[in-house]
Amino acid sequence: MxxxxxxxxxxxxxxxxxxxxxxxxxxxxxxxxxxxxxxxxxxxxxxxxxxxxxxxxxxxxxxxxxxxxxxxxxxxxxxxxxxxxxxxxxxxxxxxxxxxxxxxxxxxxxxxxxxxxxxxxDALAIYVNQDNPLESITVPQVDAIFSGTRRCGYPEDITRWGQLGLEGSWANRDMTLYSRNAVSGTYGFFAENALCGGDFKDSINEQPGSASVVQGVSESINGIGYSGIGYITSQVRAVPVARDEGEEAFEVDNENYPLARFxxxxxxxxxxxxxxxxxxxxxxxxxxxxxxxxxxxxxxxxxxxxxxxxxxxxxxxx
CATH class of the missing domain: 3.40.190.10 (Periplasmic binding protein-like II)
Known part of the structure; x- marks a missing residue:
């Protein structure tokens, strides 16, 4: 076609x-x-x-x-x-x-x-709570957070914010994962492009809509989720994303942002x-x-x- x-x-x-x-x-x-x-x-x-x-x-x-x-x-x-x-x-x-x-x-x-x-x-944003100090994230790290298969190649499972370099009271905080459900095209796109075709963890909190993912992250200090950039609010932050370790992280409105789609x-x-x-x-x-x-x-x-x-x-x- x-x-x-x-x-x-x-x-x-x-x-x-x-x-x-x-x-x-x-x-x-x-x-x-x-x-x-x-x-x-x-x-x-x-x-x-x-x-x-x-x-x-x-x-x-x-x-x-x-x-x-x-x-x-x-x-x-x-x-x-x-x-x-x-x-x-x-x-x-x-x-x-x-x-x-x-x-x-x-x-x-x-x-x-x-x-x-x-x-x-659309740019598919990685959202964290507005009070979360995380500066950037890589696609393999996103995969290690949301997927147990880790097909993007990250060497370990990520469950705590300290594994991303956060210190102090953040170091031992467990992450709360928010995801769309399987009927969503966003869910499928994320699995293919952010999880390298891998499977989601059983611990994700599946949400019926894009807005509910953002709301979940906004209400949880430890929350992290993904949703379209059109659903951003003042209670969450869209974290810059790099394709891999050592590469530059880009904001969602940059032409090199790795999670863009029609x-x-x-x-x-x-x-x-x-x-x-x-x-x-x-x-x-x-x-x-x-x-x-x-x-x-x-x-x-x-x-x-x-x-x-x-x-x-x-x-x-x-």
């Missing part, structure tokens, strides 16, 4: 230009202009990470089209493929790409694959037919200057026009 190839290429080629635009939307993005005759109901089922952003986009869209109603459910990315396959949703937001088995199930039903639409870029909205688009007008206009707005301003306001990294224009072209909505 061409969109999949675009996404793979852009992560490497375009993230430098997008990360520095966390607070600024690409001025080359087109302005969205509303059209007549758009009304009806639509449903979005999928990612919790994208729940806030989909809600804000829906509100922006409803402001332009008062006769549109969009219902949004954000239980987790794993709920999106089934909803799209069964036709119970027009949009399937996901914080990861569909698995081969999910694409196959859709294709078995419809005769063609689902269409993947990159809509924003966020997607999947749709059911027949290869020889146009999407419904409501879907076309919603995606056109999301991929416009106004839509990506909403992305930036919600704390995520907006797409550059070089990416958005290619996506619009693939969808046939330029």
């Amino acid at each position: 061409k969109l999949k190839l675009i996404a793979a290429a852009v992560i490497g080629a375009s993230f430098v230009s997008t990360a520095v635009m966390a607070e600024r939307v690409d001025p080359n993005l087109p302005d969205y202009e509303s059209v007549s005759g758009i009304s009806g109901n639509m449903t979005s089922i999928g990612s919790d990470t994208l729940n806030n952003l989909m809600t804000l986009w829906a509100e922006e869209f409803a402001g332009l089209y008062p006769n549109i109603n969009i219902q949004i459910q954000g239980a987790g990315s794993s709920t999106a493929p089934t909803a799209l396959t069964e036709g119970t949703a027009q949009f399937g937001p996901m914080s990861r790409e569909m698995r081969t088995s999910e694409v196959q199930s859709f294709e078995d039903r419809h005769g063609y694959p689902p269409t993947m639409v990159p809509v924003a870029i 966020l997607f909205v999947y749709v059911n688009k027949h290869p020889n037919e146009d999407l419904a007008p409501q879907q076309v206009e919603f995606l056109r707005m999301v991929l416009s200057k106004q839509g990506q301003e909403v992305t930036a306001r919600d704390g995520y990294i907006p797409l550059p026009e070089t990416v958005a224009s290619r996506v619009r072209g693939e969808l046939g909505i330029d």
